[in-house]
Amino acid sequence: MAIPGVHLTRIGKGNFLLEPLRSMNIRDQGTLMQDIVAQVQNAKGVLLYYDLHDLPVIDPVYYDWLDKLARTCQAVNIRMICINMQPTAAFTLSKHLAGKPAFEIALGVMD
Secondary structure (H helix, E strand, C coil), rough: CCCCCEEEEEEEEEEEEEEECCCCCCHHHHHHHHHHHHHHHHCCCEEEEEEEECCCCCCHHHHHHHHHHHHHHHHHHEEEEEEECHHHHHHHCCCCCCCCCCCCCECCCCC
């Protein structure tokens, strides 16, 4: 099942890579979250890597989207790890954090 605005790829047993496309519309968060989580869950996925390499800045709206997606994943026992975050995105993200984010952060896909 194709999900509009994202490219979701199975990259190993239980692992998925989510690559947001420029056409991704986070205004429709409910449907987008439901489609992403359902596809990972239906494939017995346990880990979702979210690739942020094209995102130079994380504003409060995008942080809210990441937080909600991570919490939705947690509710169904799926870990979410944001990868390939640019230094500028990390800097702007730090300005919006009140505590530890619901998602993990790594340099890239771990073995």
